[in-house]
Amino acid sequence: MAQAERIDRPTRWDAAFDPDMTDADFEMLMARPEIKSIESDAFPKTVSLDGVVRYDMRVNHYNAGDIVVREGDYGNSAFLILQGELVIARDPGIPADQLGRVKADRQGIGQRIANIWRNSWVPEVRDTDRYGQRTGASGPQSGKRGAFLQDVPAIMREQDTIILKEGTLFGELAALGRVPRSTTIFAEHPAVVMEIRWQGLRDIMKYDRECRRKINELYREAALESYLRQIEILDDVDSEDFSEIAKHCLFETYGTFDWNVTFRRGKPDEPVIAREGDYPDGLLVIRAGFARVSKEYGNGRRTLTYLGAGDMYGLEELYHAWKNPDSGDLSLNCTISALGYVDVIRIPVTVLEEHVFPNMRQPSGSNLTLLDRTVADDALLEWAIDKRYMNGTQSMVIDMDKCVRCDDCVRACSATHGGNPRFRRDGQIFDHWMVANSCMHCKDPVCMIGCPTGAIHRSIETGTVLINDDTCIGCATCANSCPYSNIVMVPIRNKQGVPLIDTAESGQPIVKATKCDLCAGRPGGPACVRACPHDALSRVDFRDFHLEAMD
Amino acid sequence: MLNLAHRLVLPGVLGIVLFAGLWYAADRTYMQLGNPKILTGWSLFGLMIFLALFNTRKKLAAFNLGRAKTWLALHVAGGVLAVAVFLFHTGTLWPLGAYEQFLTALFWLVSLTGILGLAIITVYPRRLTDSGLEIIYERVPAEISEIRQLAEAEVIACTEEAGQPTLSDHYEETMDWYFRRPRFFINHLVGGVQAAAWIRSQGDAVRRYLSDKEAPYLDRLLALAERKAIVDKHYACQDVMRKWLVAHIPLSVALIGMSVWHLLLIHVYSQ
Numbered sequence: 001m002a003q004a005e006r007i008d009r010p011t012r013w014d015a016a017f018d019p020d021m022t023d024a025d026f027e028m029l030m031a032r033p034e035i036k037s038i039e040s041d042a043f044p045k046t047v048s049l050d051g052v053v054r055y056d057m058r059v060n061h062y063n064a065g066d067i068v069v070r071e072g073d074y075g076n077s078a079f080l081i082l083q084g085e086l087v088i089a090r091d092p093g094i095p096a097d098q099l100g101r102v103k104a105d106r107q108g109i110g111q112r113i114a115n116i117w118r119n120s121w122v123p124e125v126r127d128t129d130r131y132g133q134r135t136g137a138s139g140p141q142s143g144k145r146g147a148f149l150q151d152v153p154a155i156m157r158e159q160d161t162i163i164l165k166e167g168t169l170f171g172e173l174a175a176l177g178r179v180p181r182s183t184t185i186f187a188e189h190p191a192v193v194m195e196i197r198w199q200g201l202r203d204i205m206k207y208d209r210e211c212r213r214k215i216n217e218l219y220r221e222a223a224l225e226s227y228l229r230q231i232e233i234l235d236d237v238d239s240e241d242f243s244e245i246a247k248h249c250l251f252e253t254y255g256t257f258d259w260n261v262t263f264r265r266g267k268p269d270e271p272v273i274a275r276e277g278d279y280p281d282g283l284l285v286i287r288a289g290f291a292r293v294s295k296e297y298g299n300g301r302r303t304l305t306y307l308g309a310g311d312m313y314g315l316e317e318l319y320h321a322w323k324n325p326d327s328g329d330l331s332l333n334c335t336i337s338a339l340g341y342v343d344v345i346r347i348p349v350t351v352l353e354e355h356v357f358p359n360m361r362q363p364s365g366s367n368l369t370l371l372d373r374t375v376a377d378d379a380l381l382e383w384a385i386d387k388r389y390m391n392g393t394q395s396m397v398i399d400m401d402k403c404v405r406c407d408d409c410v411r412a413c414s415a416t417h418g419g420n421p422r423f424r425r426d427g428q429i430f431d432h433w434m435v436a437n438s439c440m441h442c443k444d445p446v447c448m449i450g451c452p453t454g455a456i457h458r459s460i461e462t463g464t465v466l467i468n469d470d471t472c473i474g475c476a477t478c479a480n481s482c483p484y485s486n487i488v489m490v491p492i493r494n495k496q497g498v499p500l501i502d503t504a505e506s507g508q509p510i511v512k513a514t515k516c517d518l519c520a521g522r523p524g525g526p527a528c529v530r531a532c533p534h535d536a537l538s539r540v541d542f543r544d545f546h547l548e549a550m551d
Numbered sequence: 552m553l554n555l556a557h558r559l560v561l562p563g564v565l566g567i568v569l570f571a572g573l574w575y576a577a578d579r580t581y582m583q584l585g586n587p588k589i590l591t592g593w594s595l596f597g598l599m600i601f602l603a604l605f606n607t608r609k610k611l612a613a614f615n616l617g618r619a620k621t622w623l624a625l626h627v628a629g630g631v632l633a634v635a636v637f638l639f640h641t642g643t644l645w646p647l648g649a650y651e652q653f654l655t656a657l658f659w660l661v662s663l664t665g666i667l668g669l670a671i672i673t674v675y676p677r678r679l680t681d682s683g684l685e686i687i688y689e690r691v692p693a694e695i696s697e698i699r700q701l702a703e704a705e706v707i708a709c710t711e712e713a714g715q716p717t718l719s720d721h722y723e724e725t726m727d728w729y730f731r732r733p734r735f736f737i738n739h740l741v742g743g744v745q746a747a748a749w750i751r752s753q754g755d756a757v758r759r760y761l762s763d764k765e766a767p768y769l770d771r772l773l774a775l776a777e778r779k780a781i782v783d784k785h786y787a788c789q790d791v792m793r794k795w796l797v798a799h800i801p802l803s804v805a806l807i808g809m810s811v812w813h814l815l816l817i818h819v820y821s822q
Contacts, residue, residue, distance in 0.1 A: 109614075112613045112614055115613055116611075116613070400676060400679070400680040400685065401676055401677045401680050402554070402676055403676055404671075404672045404675070404676055404792045405676075405679075405687075405688060405789050405792060405793075406792065406793065408609060408612075408619065411609075411612065412612030412613075415612040415613050416612060416613045425687070426685075426687060429685055432677075432680045434685065522613070523615055524615045527612050527613065529618075530612075530615075530617075530618045530619060531609070531612050531619050532619055532620060533609075533619040533620055533622065533623035534555070534620065534623065534672065534676075535554075535555075535558070535620040536676075
């Protein structure tokens with residue numbers, strides 16, 4: 001039997017956000033009033049404020065035209081302007097072709113041929129030499145990407161801009177909410193910016209109450225402003241009315257940020273946002289998360305649909321009541337409840353009646369039309385929501401009426417991942433659909449909560465949830481968080497096939513988190529889908545899939 | 552998700568066009584005093600190579616060699632086309648020479664196993680889904696062992712509680728055979744209900760001798776037997792779904808090998 005090799009167990013701060021941070025930078029950051037005002041005594045020894053500054057922050061220097069964050073990118077960090085100013089191009093926005101998106105590394109034909117021989121019969125082999133050269137933690141480095149705008153003066157001339165001044169914190173919305181950046185921010189003149197990865201921001205918020213209050217306040221204000229601008233019915237509202245609407249809007253959250261914990265225990269929380277029969281006091285706009293729309297039916301509740309980010313509830317009822325004040329019935333037709341963690345913007349009915357409805361066309365459709373479907377039609381939807389599958393954007397669904405259980409999909413996955421399949425052809429079954437145990441690349445990837453190094457992250461280019469093996473420390477936080485048990489911890493081996501164990505006395509195996517990466521970097525999409533001869537396997541967003549399955 | 556019949560439309564049309572083209576080319580060759588058998592023979596060989604490439608595509612999953620579902624549709628349509636081209640080439644179902652007969656036998660065996668495989672992959676998946684249980688093939692032995700242990704535990708508990716060996720004797724004499732390993736393999740393949748009938752008859756046979764205390768144990772034992780019948784059905788169907796290729800692929804390789812020799816002989820002796 002082969003002997004085990006001992007290596008140091010990876011720890012959270014093995015991989016600094018900026019491994020090249022100088023002492024001068026560190027001292028400069030520590031001397032900043034924003035950092036100085038944080039209560040360092042409140043931090044535990046294992047997560048000291050010094051450590052957060054040293055390992056979770058970096059100082060970025062931008063030249064004129066450099067892009068700091070790009071609209072649509074998934075970011076894992078927030079920013080604080082240390083010197084200079086930055087610019088938001090608000091309206092009409094910078095065209096996508098000027099934003100210089102970076103293409104993901106693609107596996108060439110030569111590399112794929114080489115992989116035929118490289119794929120090992122020994123499971124989970126790693127090149128351990130790479131672990132000694134860990135650099136940036138979260139793969140793509142959004143703040144240091146190097147993308148820049150060609151013609152800044154023209155942009156400044158043509159765009160409606162907002163200037164962000166020294167001391168402004170931004171990007172916390174995407175960092176904490178796991179949502180894409182809502183706008184592009186760039187430097188018009190040279191600027192110095194501190195970037196903090198979200199794990200550090202989370203820790204500061206956890207241990208410093210005042211900082212938490214400030215960030216929450218900022219987070220709410222920024223969310224409200226940016227999201228109101230994306231609501232279609234507010235498109236034609238003039239800026240004066242818009243300010244009035246923004247002033248009166250309520251920003252609410254339901255459920256817990258780590259909803260996966262109660263879900264995994266089999267006792268999912270589902271707090272009610274608005275109850276059937278209650279008076280509708282405002283339009284509800286879902287900013288993040290999911291909400292169930294249900295109605296009393298027999299002895300239970302029947303799910304009519306679910307709402308995701310950008311969806312609204314109550315518009316038809318409120319408009320109808322405003323248009324027909326004598327119709328009498330003003331109560332809500334359905335109950336809306338939070339499936340996990342939900343951010344909601346509530347626009348009060350009085351504001352709508354004064355500033356929105358007079359200039360708006362009658363909205364079409366109503367949730368009640370969904371009652372025309374049979375209970376059997378909706379059984380799949382009901383099941384999928386109970387299992388929280390609506391969270392998945394790329395769920396692996398297998399049509400068992402077509403699947404011949406040949407495992408060609410598993411073999412294809414294995415062939416493209418060094419001989420190690422990244423999913424199990426097993427899972428929950430409804431009727432003839434199986435949702436296999438494969439990463440669903442969730443809209444709300446709770447697996448990212450708590451990753452100490454940011455090894456699990458969203459691909460900036462595609463939004464795919466990926467694990468950076470070099471910086472994964474094997475803490476299993478992601479695997480324990482995944483509500484669907486789709487992340488697997490595996491003991492790893494070196495290139496000679498020797499199992500790796502900790503240098504510490506315990507000698508425990510070194511493990512890494514593994515999951516489906518949608519065959520990132522390989523042209524043609526996931527190999528499992530391409531390998532299925534019977535067209536039984538597909539990657540689906542459940543909202544589309546439900547409609548397709550009904551047909 | 553288009554089913555196979557829909558996916559076969561375009562390859563089917565393509566196959567008809569190719570066959571018509573081959574017919575026309577062979578006719579022209581004949582009219583020009585050439586040997587159309589050479590043309591049809593090489594076409595058949597090329598087609599067989601193309602059909603064999605489907606298996607190669609499966610092995611090279613990391614390459615962009617097209618989606619396997621397209622390959623399968625082309626494989627099925629190509630298989631039908633191969634039969635037509637074969638008949639066109641030989642002009643008979645069964646030729647005269649010994650070598651040609653061997654070659655023809657291989658061809659028909661490959662075709663038959665292909666048709667059988669097509670029937671299997673069309674019928675069995677739905678039958679397994681309808682069983683209401685999904686079992687990974689490799690887990691079948693463990694599942695049967697688990698069911699057997701539960702069954703034996705029920706029998707022992709029954710004997711201990713009732714103080715009568717009736718159920719345990721019956722288990723040992725008859726039902727132990729059933730719980731030992733997968734049973735009614737062929738019957739499950741043809742969609743029969745022999746297993747259910749056997750379980751029912753075994754239950755009926757012993758029930759009259761059981762006390763009220765023992766009857767619930769028998770009910771639970773029969774429930775376990777019914778669960779095992781589903782496991783057996785999965786074993787039988789999944790086993791055949793995997794193993795029909797063990798006949799189809801080696802026969803195909805042998806056919807291609809023999810065809811190469813056939814081509815060599817034809818070209819050597821036709822000079």
